Amino acid sequence: MSNKVIYAIYNDDDILMDAVxxxxxxxxxxxEVFTPFPVHGxxxxxxLAPTRLAICSxxxxxxxxxxxxxxxxxxxxxxxxQDIGGKPSFSYVExxxxxxxIMFELTVFFAAHLMVITFxxxxxxxxxxxAENPDVRTTDDHFLMEVAVRDNEExxxxxxxxxxxxxxxxxxxx
Amino acid sequence: MYTFSSKLKTLSFILMTLGILGIGYGFYAAPKxxxxxxxxxxxxxxxxxxxxxxxxxxxxxxxxxxxxxxxxSIDKSVVVSNKGVTTADDSTKVSKENEVLVLTDLTxxxxxxxxxxxxxxxxxxxxxxxxxLQNKPWSAFYVACIxxxxxxxxxxxxxxxxxxxxxxxxxVLFRVMQGITAYLPIGSIIFFIFLLLxxxxxxxxxxxxxxxxVATDKLIANKAGYLNFPFWIIRAAIFLIGWNLYRYYSRKNxxxxxxxxxxxxxxxxxxxxxxxLVFFIVTESIMSWDWIMSIDPHWFSTLFGWYVFSSxxxxxxxxxxxxxxxxxxxxxxxxxxxxxxHDLAKFMFGFSVFxxxxxxxxxxxxxxxxxxxxxxxxxxxxxxxxxxxxxxxVMNFVFPLxxxxxxxxxxxxxxxxxxxxVILIGHYxxxxxxxxxxTVGDRWFIGISEIASVLFFLGLFIYIxxxxxxxxxxxxxxxxxxxxxxxxxx
Numbered sequence: 001m002s003n004k005v006i007y008a009i010y011n012d013d014d015i016l017m018d019a020v021x022x023x024x025x026x027x028x029x030x031x032e033v034f035t036p037f038p039v040h041g042x043x044x045x046x047x048l049a050p051t052r053l054a055i056c057s058x059x060x061x062x063x064x065x066x067x068x069x070x071x072x073x074x075x076x077x078x079x080x081x082q083d084i085g086g087k088p089s090f091s092y093v094e095x096x097x098x099x100x101x102i103m104f105e106l107t108v109f110f111a112a113h114l115m116v117i118t119f120x121x122x123x124x125x126x127x128x129x130x131a132e133n134p135d136v137r138t139t140d141d142h143f144l145m146e147v148a149v150r151d152n153e154e155x156x157x158x159x160x161x162x163x164x165x166x167x168x169x170x171x172x173x174x
Numbered sequence: 175m176y177t178f179s180s181k182l183k184t185l186s187f188i189l190m191t192l193g194i195l196g197i198g199y200g201f202y203a204a205p206k207x208x209x210x211x212x213x214x215x216x217x218x219x220x221x222x223x224x225x226x227x228x229x230x231x232x233x234x235x236x237x238x239x240x241x242x243x244x245x246x247s248i249d250k251s252v253v254v255s256n257k258g259v260t261t262a263d264d265s266t267k268v269s270k271e272n273e274v275l276v277l278t279d280l281t282x283x284x285x286x287x288x289x290x291x292x293x294x295x296x297x298x299x300x301x302x303x304x305x306x307l308q309n310k311p312w313s314a315f316y317v318a319c320i321x322x323x324x325x326x327x328x329x330x331x332x333x334x335x336x337x338x339x340x341x342x343x344x345x346v347l348f349r350v351m352q353g354i355t356a357y358l359p360i361g362s363i364i365f366f367i368f369l370l371l372x373x374x375x376x377x378x379x380x381x382x383x384x385x386x387x388v389a390t391d392k393l394i395a396n397k398a399g400y401l402n403f404p405f406w407i408i409r410a411a412i413f414l415i416g417w418n419l420y421r422y423y424s425r426k427n428x429x430x431x432x433x434x435x436x437x438x439x440x441x442x443x444x445x446x447x448x449x450x451l452v453f454f455i456v457t458e459s460i461m462s463w464d465w466i467m468s469i470d471p472h473w474f475s476t477l478f479g480w481y482v483f484s485s486x487x488x489x490x491x492x493x494x495x496x497x498x499x500x501x502x503x504x505x506x507x508x509x510x511x512x513x514x515x516h517d518l519a520k521f522m523f524g525f526s527v528f529x530x531x532x533x534x535x536x537x538x539x540x541x542x543x544x545x546x547x548x549x550x551x552x553x554x555x556x557x558x559x560x561x562x563x564x565x566x567x568v569m570n571f572v573f574p575l576x577x578x579x580x581x582x583x584x585x586x587x588x589x590x591x592x593x594x595x596v597i598l599i600g601h602y603x604x605x606x607x608x609x610x611x612x613t614v615g616d617r618w619f620i621g622i623s624e625i626a627s628v629l630f631f632l633g634l635f636i637y638i639x640x641x642x643x644x645x646x647x648x649x650x651x652x653x654x655x656x657x658x659x660x661x662x663x664x
Contacts, residue, residue: 054581058579086544097534097537097538097541097542098542099539100534100538
């Protein structure tokens with residue numbers, strides 16, 4: 001069975017939004033939408049699940065805080081508790097104000113960097129990655145909606161022509 | 175038009191009545207002379223030593239504590255180490271063996287020897303405690319009075335910022351903010367009268383107002399060019415009048431804009447707000463030195479003005495959020511949606527963290543350098559006010575941080591109300607810790623005087639704020655950003 005998809009191309013984000021809504025209402029499965037810039041509300045219109053990146057980031061921050069605390073407890077209090085300029089290194093709490101800047105920075109560092117790396121991994125982005133661009137114009141000024149074709153090719157073509165698409169193509173995907 | 179619900183009105187009257195009764199009781203119960211203090215102290219020592227941590231601390235680090243106490247007591251012009259005598263355990267042994275107390279004269283860093291007989295020492299200690307106990311109801315009133323006044327000042331500053339920033343989300347809340355700032359004129363009058371009473375020596379809140387203290391204290395005497403009653407009270411008058419003028423004209427212009435055909439009044443308000451913000455930031459800084467920092471006239475801190483600002487500013491935003499939520503629940507704010515609430519919650523969150531940043535910066539710099547003349551401020555607070563001192567950080571930072579970090583939570587009313595109440599109590603505590611150690615020292619307690627003062631001002635605040643809400647429609651008509659604000663969503 002051939003794996004056919006429809007590429008419906010638009011040149012305005014408002015028309016795209018309406019098209020996405022009618023497509024969803026007609027219960028056609030949207031595989032993907034390509035846009036040159038973030039279209040506000042598109043994810044909601046497509047019914048995409050909200051991101052959990054912020055939750056990851058919070059947890060990474062906790063790891064960073066724990067790491068900073070453990071590191072300085074081990075180095076400054078447990079391993080070699082020297083008297084450095086009269087700072088009380090008898091327990092972690094007594095000397096804590098001096099550690100707070102590092103605790104803060106490491107929390108932010110872990111939260112930020114690990115979240116970015118998570119983002120790259122989840123969205124499969126890395127250097128030398130082959131670009132997955134169906135039509136070069138979508139990086140400039142065109143919007144493209146990709147919908148899977150089952151055996152309703154003719155019906156879909158007329159459907160998308162009615163949604164204001166400037167171009168409707170049927171592509172054989174391998 | 176909003177109608178003041180009769181239940182809330184009754185509540186505000188009950189709060190005010192309870193408050194007045196409690197405040198009156200506080201003044202009545204304060205000791206009148208040394209004899210009463212003596213009886214009180216005798217009763218205390220029979221009933222055990224009170225705070226056991228206190229004793230432990232003074233045993234372990236008795237040298238440090240007694241010296242820090244000396245500094246604290248010099249603040250009150252009383253020479254004898256206070257805890258050294260009360261706890262009578264070991265610190266007095268030293269002094270009694272010698273019958274001599276060597277005191278550090280902080281002013282010049284020289285050491286002076288005072289020869290005191292045990293009896294004189296005892297009397298001086300009693301006088302010291304008497305002053306602290308007499309200060310207690312005054313300080314309780316002062317903390318609540320300045321706290322509520324600064325909340326409405328903070329709302330005014332927030333309002334001015336929204337005007338100048340041409341914020342698109344907040345115009346539907348302008349009338350709410352104006353309603354809250356209606357407390358400012360009355361709060362200022364009460365506050366100003368209180369300052370006058372301090373100047374007429376009805377209490378000992380500001381030691382530098384006492385000419386005897388200034389005569390014996392070189393450090394304070396050197397500051398007399400700035401810290402003297404006429405200059406101080408004139409400054410206070412200028413600040414209070416300036417803020418109230420802005421409030422008056424800004425509200426007037428906002429109402430005039432409703433009936434106008436052009437945006438002239440809007441532009442006037444814009445300029446007025448910009449001028450006010452410049453005036454505000456200068457006067458706010460000086461205000462914090464005059465009304466709060468001068469309680470401890472031997473101590474100074476550069477970022478204190480910002481610190482005080484952050485404390486009342488976050489309380490002010492919290493108050494806006496709470497009042498908005500209440501009015502919304504009453505169905506009085508048609509165009510306010512969860513996105514507006516969400517924005518306020520973000521401000522609550524952000525400024526809670528900002529407060530913590532300043533709190534910590536001030537604390538850590540002084541802790542790290544540990545310069546004796548600065549560090550006594552924190553030593554007295556950590557030793558005598560341990561729980562409120564660190565409790566305030568938990569309430570103002572840890573709690574809002576964990577609760578308000580979640581986007582969904584920022585839209586849920588009951589979570590916001592809970593977080594808001596904790597933030598407000600936390601910042602009351604913050605002001606309590608700024609003021610009380612310098613006026614009552616280790617004689618602090620959150621009892622009838624303190625709670626009654628808060629209840630009185632809370633009742634007054636509710637009454638004035640919600641009465642002001644009923645005067646004008648809660649939605650500005652012709653603000654250039656009002657349409658955007660009505661349809662604001664995030």
